[in-house]
Each structure stands twice: as C-alpha cells, then as structure tokens.
Amino acid sequence: MARPGLEVADIFRDHGPAWRRAHAGHVSLGQLQVMSAIENCRSAALGGHVEACEDCAHTRIAYNSCRNRHCPKCQGAAARDWLAEREAELLPVPYFHVVFTLPAALADLAYPNKAVIYDLLFKAAAETTLT
Structure with a gap:
C-alpha cells in the first residue's frame, strides 16, 4: 500500500508543539504519550533494522513501529480487518x-x-x- 501524502504523524510533528503549549494543563499524560508515540512511529527515534534480500543483496532500513493502539499506522490494517468482519455480519437490509x-x-x-x-x-x- 502506498504511503498517503499526509499522515496524522505529519500533523502532530508540524503542529503538535504549539498545540501542546496552547492546551497545557488540559491534556492528560496519556494523551501526550499517544501523540508522542504517533509522531515517532516508524522513524529513527524508535530505532530500526536492516532488511536484506538474499538474492540481489538489496538492503533497506525498516524503522520500528510504536505499536500504540491509537496509532493509525500500527492499527490501520487491524481496524480495516475488524470493519470488514463486522460488515460481513450485517443483514442485507437498510440500517x-x-x-x-x-x-x-x-x-x-x-x-x-x-x-x-x-x-x-x-x-x-x-x-x-x-x-
């Protein structure tokens, strides 16, 4: 799947610091941790590993995921799968x-x-x- 042009992480990185300052004292530690996890997900901040093809020796760096349950990158596929399963359970009638x-x-x-x-x-x- 192609990477979207704009991600939640991009918005958090660009506007998060100003938003945190503007809402200081009104945002929980848990909410701040989620924002930080999403900002750092699949970036050098969380480290990574090198993937190498045994046939052609091509290598690429793969950054680690945050695995936060709120992260759209980490949980996006699971959310799509869950929705598809729920849709399969629906009766063929208007809701x-x-x-x-x-x-x-x-x-x-x-x-x-x-x-x-x-x-x-x-x-x-x-x-x-x-x-």
Missing part, C-alpha cells in the same frame, strides 16, 4: 444509527445513580423507537 443522550444538566445526577438513570434512558429510548 439507521440512532443515538440517545442525556441532557448535560443531568450529567451530575446520572454519574452517582447510573443504574437508575440509564435504566430510565433505555426504557425511554425503547419506547421512542417502538413509537
């Missing part, structure tokens, strides 16, 4: 994706009362869908 959410004003009430609030939400969603 509609419907999302039911709670108003933001109920968030503080819902968090400590998950069982009750979400039970009500699911009942209301089912009634609405059936209606």
Whole structure:
C-alpha cells in the first residue's frame, strides 16, 4: 500500500508543539504519550533494522513501529480487518444509527445513580423507537 501524502504523524510533528503549549494543563499524560508515540512511529527515534534480500543483496532500513493502539499506522490494517468482519455480519437490509443522550444538566445526577438513570434512558429510548 502506498504511503498517503499526509499522515496524522505529519500533523502532530508540524503542529503538535504549539498545540501542546496552547492546551497545557488540559491534556492528560496519556494523551501526550499517544501523540508522542504517533509522531515517532516508524522513524529513527524508535530505532530500526536492516532488511536484506538474499538474492540481489538489496538492503533497506525498516524503522520500528510504536505499536500504540491509537496509532493509525500500527492499527490501520487491524481496524480495516475488524470493519470488514463486522460488515460481513450485517443483514442485507437498510440500517439507521440512532443515538440517545442525556441532557448535560443531568450529567451530575446520572454519574452517582447510573443504574437508575440509564435504566430510565433505555426504557425511554425503547419506547421512542417502538413509537
């Protein structure tokens, strides 16, 4: 597969430092680690190895992957495979994706009362869908 002209890593490398400064204190350590992993994936920063053809002696450097589950380079093929498997499970009928959410004003009430609030939400969603 050909490398796309622009990757998430390119955007992170070009604009990440300024974005990190602008959002300092509002981004978790985990999020910063993911950004760093994606920026460094398949680059000299993670090291690499030399691949050599035994027939023609052609060599090339292959840089190591970050293996981060959020990385589009590392997980792109797995995500495409997963989607293909899910699509194969679909029935040959039209589908509609419907999302039911709670108003933001109920968030503080819902968090400590998950069982009750979400039970009500699911009942209301089912009634609405059936209606």
